[in-house]
Amino acid sequence: MKIEAMTEKYERWLGDESRIRGRADAVCFPESFEEAREAVSHARRAGLHITPQGARTGLTGGAVPEGGLVVDCQGLKDLELREGPVLYAGAGATLTQLHALLLKEPWVFPPNPTEESATLGGMFGCNAMGIDGQRTASWVRKLWWLTAAGEVWEIGRGSYVFDDSGCALPDGGRLSCETFESSGVLNGLVTVKQMDLIDFLAGTEGQLGMALAFELELAKKPDCDWGVLYFLPTDPAAMALCRAVAQAENSGSVTVMEYYDRAALSLLSEGRHNTAALQELPEFPQGAGAAVYVELAGDDPDALEGALFEQLDIFEGLGGSEEQTWAASERYEIDRFRKLRHVVPELANGKTDSFSQAVPGLTRLSSDLKGPAEKAEDYLEMYRGGIAQSGAHAVIYGAAAQNRFHVNFLPETPEERAKCEVLMAEWAARAAADRGQIITENGAGLLKRELALRFVPEAVKRQIKAVKEAFDPEGVFK
Ligand SMILES: Cc1cc2nc3c(=O)[nH]c(=O)nc-3n(C[C@H](O)[C@H](O)[C@H](O)COP(=O)(O)OP(=O)(O)OC[C@H]3O[C@@H](n4cnc5c(N)ncnc54)[C@H](O)[C@@H]3O)c2cc1C
Structure with missing residues (x-):
């Protein structure tokens, strides 16, 4: 495998969807385990740090190199449905390829961060989640992992589990370290x-x-599903609907519940003219100040219809009407509704790009906090109040009932961006105090590493450092 010197030709490999630009000395494109091992050997010999990359769709700059060797994993793209059924997937296989393979099968791979070009390696790297709240790692049964020493570990789920003083490792060694009750504000690196x-x-x-590769568990495709978009006049009405739906008798069939605020709906309306996914949908009803998207899935059509009617009754009880409800039971229609979740951050990034024409260097900024579920209304008010007080522009969307909102800021100047950063820090402090998470699904990357570490206890920081030294004593990986 050739190690390519970094030239203009590889400019794209210096950034991701965070819009942060990095630098690198070299880039390589392994297509097999052996070639990936060669990349590690080269990095060790040349004293270069490796930045693994998938499709560079990450939102926080995790794949942005700060010098060294970029290892683009997209060539590791084997994908095969095996008996079980399980899916064998190389780290470079994308969601598009995976969904195409499973299209006619009675199986689904539930984790879905909505960005179809994302690779499984990148999803695993962030432990990405997405619309249905399913973590990537939870569906990994076996992992092929390349270590900093250039060894390939085959790790079966259940074979290596942390106890009070560390964890046995596949090379016969042991990682001795402190272990904690939870990962705290982070979504990785904590034992x-x-x-x-x-x-x-x-x-x-x-x-x-x-x-390098995964053996993935699959779930049975439900026999029927519904996607319903409810439009509401205000945030409190939307939150009341989320609460009532989550507590309803038939809430077990609810697989997705996403909230969109007024600004997110405006952004979507504004983006209609140049976004094909939006042109397939009617215009939003007049007076919509928020929307809640709910998916229901199950194998019993009657039970599912019962759950749907229960929900429609709840909506009506809150003053909603048929005109403010869009419902679909065909998969292609449901997929159109789902796309809204993807288009909001996509359009927000488009805005950042247009603002950065005037102010070069503006990068993306969005929150990825999770607070206690019972405080979702308080958090939404906190976000709303902070945004109004600072005069910032932002859109809010996310899993409201789980208090997992994303606030996607749209600053036009460095001064505005600085105000948004202050808000982010205040909100992060609140989530930390409430024992929530600061990094939930998008990774810390370069954008939020410093912010998150501010709220990590010293003992945990020491342990993160010690584990890095144990796994990667020469600092081969970034
Ligand atoms: C419009 C839009 C919407 C999105 N919505 C969501 C969402 O709902 N939920 C969500 O979680 N994410 C979302 N994302 C973010 C992104 O798609 C996910 O984080 C995805 O998992 C990144 O995959 P990737 O292949 O692009 O990884 P990259 O961006 O290339 O890398 C991500 C991280 O993983 C590491 N990495 C890459 N490959 C490997 C490997 N083989 N082994 C170990 N580490 C590796 C990188 O070093 C980096 O730190 C969205 C992105 C966009 C653009």
Whole structure:
């Protein structure tokens, strides 16, 4: 495998969807385990740090190199449905390829961060989640992991589990370290009691080694599903609907519940003229100040219809009407509704791009916090109040009932961006005090590493450093 010197031709490999630009000395494109091992050998010989990359769709700059060797994993793209059924997937296989393979099968791979070009390696690197709240790592049964020493570990789920003083490792050694009750504000790098080694390596953002391939578990495709978009006049009405739906008798069939605020709906309306996915949908009803998207899935059509009618009654009880409800039961229609979740951050990034024409260097900024579910209304008010007070522009969307909102800021100047950063820090402090998460699904990357570490206890920071030294004593990985 050739190691290419970094030239203009490889400019794209210096950035991701965070819009941060990095620098690198070289880039390589392994297509097999052996070639990936060669990349590690080269990095060790040349004293270069490796930044593993998938499709560079990450939102926080995790794949942005700060010098060294970029290892683009997209060539590791084997994909095969095997008996079980399980899916064998190379780290470079994309969601598009995976969904195409499963299209006619009775199986689904539930984790879906909505960005179809994302690779499984990148999803594992951030332990990405997405619309249905399913973590990537939870569906990994076996992992092929390339270590900083250039060894390939085959890790079966359940084979290596942390106890109170560390974890046995596949090379026969042992990682001796402190273990904690939870991962705290982070979504990776923290050694947690009873945690499977696979779950520990997920979310480490390419800092301890590199995923090469996975054996993935699949779920049975439900026989029927519904997607329903409810439009409401205000945030409190939307939150009341989320609460009532989550507590309804038939809430077990609810698989997705996403909230969009007024600004997100405006952004979508504004983006209609040049976004094909939006042109397939009617215009939003007049007076919509928020929307809640709910998916229901199950194998019993009557039970599912019962759940749907229960929901429609709840909506009506809150003053909603048929004109403010869009419902679909065909998969292609449901996929159109789902796309809204993807288009909001996409359009927000488009705005950042247009603002950065006037102010070069403006990067993306969005929150990825998770607070206690019972405080979702308080958090939404906190976000709303902070945005109004600072005069910032932002859109809010996310899993409201789980208090997992994304606030996507749209600053036009460095001064505005600085105000948004202050808000982010205040909100992060609140989430930390409430024992929530600051990094939930998008990774810390370069954008939020410093912010998140501010709220990590010293003992945990020491342990993160010690584990890095144990896994990667020469600092081969970034
Ligand atoms: C419009 C839009 C919407 C999005 N919505 C969501 C969402 O709902 N939920 C969500 O979670 N994410 C979302 N994302 C973010 C992104 O798609 C996910 O983080 C995705 O998992 C990144 O995959 P990737 O292949 O692009 O990884 P990259 O961006 O290339 O890398 C991500 C991280 O993983 C590391 N990495 C890459 N490959 C490997 C490997 N083989 N082994 C170890 N580490 C590796 C990188 O070093 C980096 O730290 C969205 C992105 C966009 C653009």
